[in-house]
Amino acid sequence: MKLLIRNLARTTTEKELQSLFEPFGTVQSCTLVMDKETGTSKGFGFVEMPKQGDAKAAMKSINGKEIAGNKIRVKKAEAK
Numbered sequence: 001m002k003l004l005i006r007n008l009a010r011t012t013t014e015k016e017l018q019s020l021f022e023p024f025g026t027v028q029s030c031t032l033v034m035d036k037e038t039g040t041s042k043g044f045g046f047v048e049m050p051k052q053g054d055a056k057a058a059m060k061s062i063n064g065k066e067i068a069g070n071k072i073r074v075k076k077a078e079a080k
Helices: 014-024 052-062
Strands: 002-006 029-034 041-048 073-076
Touching: 002 052, 014 029, 014 041, 014 052, 052 073
Parallel strands: none
Antiparallel strands: 002 041, 002 073, 029 041
């Protein structure tokens, strides 16, 4: 299940994002969306977890949590 994580601090790294989700299960992939011109984070990213139950538990626990001064939002990523 692919999750969209929004309102991340621009300083958050992929490693930090991954370690936030790992307690809930296997993290298949973790990607921050970067600005092509500046090379800095755009403040959102995606985490993919193979087990839907793990992803839902992570979403429930992490959504609304304050990380690096920002209240992050986690929801299921919509297919393009």
